[in-house]
Amino acid sequence: MRKKKKIEPTPTVPIATRLFDEWWHFKALCGREQAIHLLSRAWDCHPSTIRDWAHIHDPEPREVAA
Incomplete structure (x- = not known):
């Protein structure tokens, strides 16, 4: 089984x-x-976790009631 590569922060x-x-x-x-x-x-x-992050940073458009 392949070991997952962790995403590490870079200084830049x-x-x-x-x-x-x-x-x-x-x-x-x-x-x-x-x-x-x-x-x-x-x-x-x-x-x-990603869904919660997306809800905060890129909310889905809300339907406007007529």
């Missing part, structure tokens, strides 16, 4: 910036739900 690019950039990239390519699952695998965390 903070983790939050990397996650934000990756979020927009994956969301544009394959949609919100698929991006959540891909990023949760890449960042080795539960999908709800």
Whole structure:
């Protein structure tokens, strides 16, 4: 079994910036739900963690009642 590579912060690019950039990239390519699952695998965390982060930083549009 392959050992997962941990994503480490670099001095020039903070983790939050990397996650934000990756979020927009994956969301544009394959949609919100698929991006959540891909990023949760890449960042080795539960999908709800990424879903909560996305809810804060990129809220879904709300439907306006007529």
